[in-house]
Amino acid sequence: MEAIVLKDFIVSFPDEFALKKEMVVKVFSVKQEEEDWYEAEQDGKIGVVPKTHIEITPHEHHDTITREAIALHDFTASAPDELSFKKGSKLTVFKVNQDRDWYKAKQDGKRGNVPKNYINLEPLE
Secondary structure (H helix, E strand, C coil), X not given: CEEEECCCXXXXXXXXXXXXXXXXXXXXXXXXXXXXXXXXXXXXXEEEEEHHHEEECCCHHHCCCCEEEEXXXXXXCCCCCEXXXXXXXXXXXXXXXXXCCEEEEEECCEEEEEEHHHEEECCCC
C-alpha cells in the first residue's frame, strides 16, 4: 500500500529514512517490535517511518476521499488522462500516482491526473 508523507522527518537511527512532506512511500507492514512504526520503501531504500508522519492512501477503486485541494494555478489538460481546472477551484485528490509529480483527482464528476505543483493539499482535520 502507498502512503503520502504529512510532515518532514529527520532520521535518528540507521534503520530509519528521512521523509519530506508530500513524498510517497510504499508501506509494507507494521514493525513488529514497535507498533508506532511502519516498514516502508522509497526510491529503492527500505527503512522504518513513524506512523504519525504518513497517511495511507486508499485504493482508487474504493473512491474514498483522501484529501481536498485548492488549485494554485490554471491548468489545461494536454493528454486525455489529465484533468483541467482553474485557479482557486477545489479538487478531491484520491490517489498518488507512481510518478510523484502527479495526483489522481476529481472535480465536478470528472477524473484525471493533476500536477502536484499546481495544487495545495488542504490540512487534515
